[in-house]
Amino acid sequence: MAEKRLAIWVVVEQNQGKLAPVSIEVLGQAVRLVEAASALSGEVAVVLLGDQVEDLAEELSAYGVDQVYWVDDPRLKHYQNDSYAAVLQRLVEREKPDILLFGATGAGEELAPTLAARLSTGLAAHCTGLDINADGQLVMKVPAFGGRVLGEIFCPSTSPQMASIKPGTFTVTERRVGRGEIVREDASSLLFDEDIRLEIMDVVQFEPSGLPLEKADVVIAGGYGMGSKKNWGLLEQLAAELQGAVGCTRPALDEGWTAGEHTMIGTSGKTVRPKVYLGCGISGAAHHVAGIKDSGVIINVNRDALAPAHAYSDYCVTDDAKKVVEALLEEIRRTKNEDDSG
Amino acid sequence: MPELKFTEAQEMLRKAVREFVEKEVLPIAHRIDVDNECPVDVFKKMGTLGFAGVFVPQEYGGAGMGLTERAIILEEISRHAAGFAMILMTHHLGVEAILAYGTEEQKRKYLPDLASGRKIGGLAVTEPSGGSDVGGQQTSAEFKDGRWVLNGRKCFITNSSSADVTVVTARTGEDAKGRPAFGAFILEAGTPGFAPGREENKFGLRGSGTGDLLLNDCEVGEEALLGAPGNGAKLALATIAKVGRTGMSAISVGILRGCLEEGVKFAKERILYGKPIAKLQAIQLEIAQNRVDYEAARLLTYQAIGLKESGANCDAEIAAAKYFSTEAAVRSAKRTIDLMGGYGVMNDYPVGRYLRDAMATIPSGGTSHVMQLVIAGQTLA
Amino acid sequence: MEIAVLLKPVPDPAQYDKIQIDPATGILVRKGLKTVINPEDKHALEAALQLKEQHGGRVALIGMAPASAVETFREGLAIGADEAFLCSDRAFAGADSLATSRVLAKAINKAGPFALVLCGSTSADGGTAHVPSQVGELLGFAHLTHVIQMEISPDGRATVRAKMENGYRESRGRLPLVLGIRRELNTPRYISLMGIMAAQGKPVHVWSLNDLGLDKGKVGLAGSPTQPGKLYQPDMKRKGEVLQGEAREVAQRLVGIFRSAGILG
Numbered sequence: 007m008a009e010k011r012l013a014i015w016v017v018v019e020q021n022q023g024k025l026a027p028v029s030i031e032v033l034g035q036a037v038r039l040v041e042a043a044s045a046l047s048g049e050v051a052v053v054l055l056g057d058q059v060e061d062l063a064e065e066l067s068a069y070g071v072d073q074v075y076w077v078d079d080p081r082l083k084h085y086q087n088d089s090y091a092a093v094l095q096r097l098v099e100r101e102k103p104d105i106l107l108f109g110a111t112g113a114g115e116e117l118a119p120t121l122a123a124r125l126s127t128g129l130a131a132h133c134t135g136l137d138i139n140a141d142g143q144l145v146m147k148v149p150a151f152g153g154r155v156l157g158e159i160f161c162p163s164t165s166p167q168m169a170s171i172k173p174g175t176f177t178v179t180e181r182r183v184g185r186g187e188i189v190r191e192d193a194s195s196l197l198f199d200e201d202i203r204l205e206i207m208d209v210v211q212f213e214p215s216g217l218p219l220e221k222a223d224v225v226i227a228g229g230y231g232m233g234s235k236k237n238w239g240l241l242e243q244l245a246a247e248l249q250g251a252v253g254c255t256r257p258a259l260d261e262g263w264t265a266g267e268h269t270m271i272g273t274s275g276k277t278v279r280p281k282v283y284l285g286c287g288i289s290g291a292a293h294h295v296a297g298i299k300d301s302g303v304i305i306n307v308n309r310d311a312l313a314p315a316h317a318y319s320d321y322c323v324t325d326d327a328k329k330v331v332e333a334l335l336e337e338i339r340r341t342k343n344e345d346d347s348g
Numbered sequence: 349m350p351e352l353k354f355t356e357a358q359e360m361l362r363k364a365v366r367e368f369v370e371k372e373v374l375p376i377a378h379r380i381d382v383d384n385e386c387p388v389d390v391f392k393k394m395g396t397l398g399f400a401g402v403f404v405p406q407e408y409g410g411a412g413m414g415l416t417e418r419a420i421i422l423e424e425i426s427r428h429a430a431g432f433a434m435i436l437m438t439h440h441l442g443v444e445a446i447l448a449y450g451t452e453e454q455k456r457k458y459l460p461d462l463a464s465g466r467k468i469g470g471l472a473v474t475e476p477s478g479g480s481d482v483g484g485q486q487t488s489a490e491f492k493d494g495r496w497v498l499n500g501r502k503c504f505i506t507n508s509s510s511a512d513v514t515v516v517t518a519r520t521g522e523d524a525k526g527r528p529a530f531g532a533f534i535l536e537a538g539t540p541g542f543a544p545g546r547e548e549n550k551f552g553l554r555g556s557g558t559g560d561l562l563l564n565d566c567e568v569g570e571e572a573l574l575g576a577p578g579n580g581a582k583l584a585l586a587t588i589a590k591v592g593r594t595g596m597s598a599i600s601v602g603i604l605r606g607c608l609e610e611g612v613k614f615a616k617e618r619i620l621y622g623k624p625i626a627k628l629q630a631i632q633l634e635i636a637q638n639r640v641d642y643e644a645a646r647l648l649t650y651q652a653i654g655l656k657e658s659g660a661n662c663d664a665e666i667a668a669a670k671y672f673s674t675e676a677a678v679r680s681a682k683r684t685i686d687l688m689g690g691y692g693v694m695n696d697y698p699v700g701r702y703l704r705d706a707m708a709t710i711p712s713g714g715t716s717h718v719m720q721l722v723i724a725g726q727t728l729a
Numbered sequence: 730m731e732i733a734v735l736l737k738p739v740p741d742p743a744q745y746d747k748i749q750i751d752p753a754t755g756i757l758v759r760k761g762l763k764t765v766i767n768p769e770d771k772h773a774l775e776a777a778l779q780l781k782e783q784h785g786g787r788v789a790l791i792g793m794a795p796a797s798a799v800e801t802f803r804e805g806l807a808i809g810a811d812e813a814f815l816c817s818d819r820a821f822a823g824a825d826s827l828a829t830s831r832v833l834a835k836a837i838n839k840a841g842p843f844a845l846v847l848c849g850s851t852s853a854d855g856g857t858a859h860v861p862s863q864v865g866e867l868l869g870f871a872h873l874t875h876v877i878q879m880e881i882s883p884d885g886r887a888t889v890r891a892k893m894e895n896g897y898r899e900s901r902g903r904l905p906l907v908l909g910i911r912r913e914l915n916t917p918r919y920i921s922l923m924g925i926m927a928a929q930g931k932p933v934h935v936w937s938l939n940d941l942g943l944d945k946g947k948v949g950l951a952g953s954p955t956q957p958g959k960l961y962q963p964d965m966k967r968k969g970e971v972l973q974g975e976a977r978e979v980a981q982r983l984v985g986i987f988r989s990a991g992i993l994g
């Protein structure tokens with residue numbers, strides 16, 4: 007009998023015919039894991055559920071995977087935990103992969119624990135690191151207390167070993183030349199109408215305007231210390247001058263100063279890693295810092311010399327944020343003018 | 349002597365009030381001071397949570413707690429906005445007078461609305477001719493054809509223009525020895541002949557309105573009389589001691605905590621000679637003194653209130669608490685301003701307001717002179 | 730409507746900067762941290778109380794925590810819940826989300842029946858966001874998490890909006906349900922003084938492993954499929970160079986920093 011290979015599955019997410027970026031990020035890490043642990047001869051498969059998503063199956067096959075398990079059915083058009091978990095449970099029980107990875111999106115945060123409970127196995131949440139140790143065991147690094155603490159998690163005695171990964175944790179992988187095998191599964195043997203208890207009525211998603219935070223080279227982040235919506239406008243001007251994007255903390259979001267939820271940075275929001283992060287009026291709470299810690303240069307302006315934000319910064323300014331931002335705007339505009347005329 | 353220890357329910361109360369104050373009062377504390385306006389909506393919210401009727405029994409629509417719980421509430425509000433606490437503190441004066449001296453009918457009529465904060469209460473004793481000198485009151489109440497007719501002017505009355513129900517003292521005649529006798533009356537806003545007069549412009553405890561109440565042939569029925577006809581001065585003094593002075597004391601403890609915390613924050617933030625000024629010993633001494641003033645005031649205040657609640661005769665202890673705490677608050681606010689250098693004088697920081705508020709706590713409920721007289725009187729007796 | 734609210738006592742998230750790991754033992758030091766109701770659980774409780782106000786019924790708090798957490802449950806009673814069930818036993822220590830969910834599901838069944846189980850979508854401390862779904866699975870109820878809007882009619886029909894990236898998903902179903910609530914759903918009420926007084930007389934039941942009739946091998950660390958390895962604190966400290974001077978000078982320095990990072994041409 008052939009030696010069992012280490013099988014890593016990535017459950018990908020698609021919304022209205024589009025792959026979630028986190029799926030590609032996780033897939034990239036899975037491929038890297040297998041390549042790094044060459045002694046173990048592993049393989050990577052992705053599982054794609056949806057309705058008429060053949061093109062996505064094709065696309066996925068190009069990311070260096072060995073297989074694409076593709077289940078197509080009108081009942082799988084939208085993610086829904088009952089239907090998706092039922093299909094995945096049957097597939098996993100049949101194929102017995104060793105490792106199962108998910109993106110920790112709104113849907114992933116529901117589907118992964120649902121499946122883990124059905125399979126009575128362990129799930130590590132929001133991993134910031136994934137490794138395979140010498141025993142072929144998955145070492146999952148998970149955050150707690152808003153990122154103040156990291157812990158290693160193992161799943162030694164049950165299978166599969168499951169993990170979810172927050173968007174922005176790993177970088178996306180490039181497409182490869184070779185193609186994985188597309189295995190079209192028969193939905194009728196994996197999903198039964200009795201499985202489904204909840205009916206999806208509506209799915210609404212909007213496309214946020216402007217440069218997404220996670221793609222910006224400069225992130226100007228504002229916190230509660232900005233003080234007003236009017237002052238917030240200065241951050242937007244500054245971001246525009248620097249061709250960057252404006253991010254925020256939760257209190258600033260709650261005050262209604264910001265462009266919306268999609269601009270919040272931290273454990274419950276985005277993870278960013280720009281070349282320069284400039285924080286203005288931000289205290290530097292663990293929940294926020296967890297989302298910026300991998301940035302290139304970190305600068306903070308806070309009038310409190312002892313604000314925790316200063317300790318997480320390469321450069322800090324102890325002063326009124328509005329004043330500093332105004333001066334910075336002026337300086338940038340001045341140097342631009344000089345550049346133009348000179 | 350056991351340690352000062354609050355019950356689990358009192359600790360829960362403190363936490364709940366603090367959360368309320370930090371969310372609802374702190375953000376408007378500066379504005380209350382600048383605009384000198386009572387945020388009525390926030391007062392009503394406090395009413396629905398039971399603050400307005402904290403020590404009123406549940407049968408009259410109150411929370412059924414006591415004076416210690418009331419002091420916790422006043423302290424927590426005054427940590428950030430003593431002027432706003434003053435409104436509640438004075439409201440309680442009117443509530444207590446009716447609760448302690450009212451007939452069953454009066455209690456049923458007034459307490460549910462007052463305890464829930466739907467109506468605001470007050471107590472009017474001081475007059476141009478008599479503050480410290482209670483006997484100097486000139487406002488008169490004449491009994492004619494089964495009705496009381498009131499005439500006169502009250503001054504320095506908190507909630508004068510916002511109160512719906514005010515307990516007003518007035519001279520009803522003379523007692524057997526020929527000394528003036530006073531009665532207390534429950535007057536509702538809008539009663540003909542009863543109206544607020546000029547509004548003072550105070551430098552401290554702003555937000556709580558203080559002003560005159562004018563009585564011009566104000567006619568009320570017998571049911572408006574609170575307590576016995578000659579009992580008004582006693583009623584006023586007892587209410588002021590039990591609820592007024594303990595209340596001012598609790599407000600001062602709140603201000604003291606404000607001074608301590610703001611001082612500490614500033615000392616850690618302000619960098620001089622390359623390090624926070626908290627590292628300078630001179631500054632450390634100021635912080636230590638702020639701490640001691642706060643702790644001592646807190647102990648005296650809650651101790652006096654505990655004695656009062658146990659039914660002890662403790663006017664001197666209450667006077668001591670009021671005297672010490674209000675004076676300590678002034679000292680501590682000034683000290684904190686000094687510690688902050690030029691910043692202390694800037695209105696960007698709240699400590700200047702704390703000093704003004706602390707100053708205003710001294711006359712309210714009886715001046716420091718009068719408090720010392722009460723203490724000395726009892727000590728020398 | 731009979732509603733269970735899962736309430737987790739957590740160290741106050743405002744103090745997470747103070748959390749340390751003892752270098753000698755590698756154990757988390759949470760001494761001196763205040764314990765509070767997990768923030769999102771307050772929103773779950775608020776939703777439950779609103780439903781009770783509309784439809785009548787009872788709201789029970791259920792949680793797994795050390796016995797010292799009684800005070801936190803008393804706070805939930807002061808907010809307005811009717812009674813509390815606290816599962817507390819040495820054997821529960823070290824539980825992962827599945828082992829936790831087993832205890833909670835068992836307690837829900839024992840204290841029930843409930844038509845609706847509400848909980849936060851994510852705790853502030855462990856923060857796995859697993860418990861809503863796992864309790865739902867173990868109870869055999871349909872479940873949704875990240876709930877930002879919901880409508881539940883007395884006949885048991887439910888329309889629920891769950892947040893997703895830049896949008897939401899709306900589902901329809903029937904009770905019984907387990908719902909993980911997000912803070913967008915409502916604004917929790919303040920604790921009233923009357924609530925604090927009433928809480929003193931409300932029952933708090935404390936249940937042990939035996940009371941729940943659970944197998945020791947299914948709970949706590951022993952019953953957890955995930956096992957913790959070492960804990961550490963990510964070192965996020967940077968050099969923290971202080972830029973001094975007038976705003977204008979600072980601005981010039983900042984422009985220099987942007988330039989050397991390849992911004993501004």
Ligand SMILES: Cc1cc2nc3c(=O)[nH]c(=O)nc-3n(C[C@H](O)[C@H](O)[C@H](O)COP(=O)(O)OP(=O)(O)OC[C@H]3O[C@@H](n4cnc5c(N)ncnc54)[C@H](O)[C@@H]3O)c2cc1C
Binds near residue numbers: 129852860
């Ligand atoms: C550093 C660290 C890392 C961890 N990593 C993992 C991991 O990767 N996988 C894993 O399975 N476990 C992990 N755990 C353990 C996990 O946090 C605990 O098992 C916890 O008891 C349940 O999960 P949670 O707090 O994450 O709950 P969540 O699922 O985030 O909580 C959602 C809601 O469930 C309810 N709830 C949760 N716990 C309770 C409770 N005890 N009582 C009442 N209601 C409750 C609350 O309403 C809460 O708002 C970790 C713990 C630490 C300290």
Ligand SMILES: Cc1cc2nc3c(=O)[nH]c(=O)nc-3n(C[C@H](O)[C@H](O)[C@H](O)COP(=O)(O)OP(=O)(O)OC[C@H]3O[C@@H](n4cnc5c(N)ncnc54)[C@H](O)[C@@H]3O)c2cc1C
Binds near residue numbers: 228273287294852853
């Ligand atoms: C479960 C949970 C999840 C969370 N997730 C997130 C998350 O994903 N992202 C997030 O951001 N938060 C999150 N939070 C909230 C987080 O804990 C902090 O409360 C938040 O990050 C603090 O935001 P802030 O720094 O803007 O406000 P504050 O902490 O209020 O800090 C304001 C700062 O501004 C300074 N300041 C004030 N005025 C000025 C001025 N004029 N000039 C300069 N500085 C000034 C002050 O000194 C202070 O340091 C979460 C909380 C919980 C409980």
Ligand SMILES: Cc1cc2nc3c(=O)[nH]c(=O)nc-3n(C[C@H](O)[C@H](O)[C@H](O)COP(=O)(O)OP(=O)(O)OC[C@H]3O[C@@H](n4cnc5c(N)ncnc54)[C@H](O)[C@@H]3O)c2cc1C
Binds near residue numbers: 470553558711
């Ligand atoms: C903010 C504020 C709110 C108030 N709210 C109310 C209210 O709601 N209802 C109400 O009835 N009153 C209220 N008052 C009035 C307050 O009770 C009086 O101001 C106080 O009793 C002092 O009286 P007075 O102002 O007439 O001063 P006076 O009595 O004229 O005192 C003048 C000076 O003489 C001193 N003095 C007086 N008697 C003696 C003595 N025997 N021995 C030594 N020194 C003495 C005083 O200490 C003071 O230094 C309020 C006052 C303030 C400042």
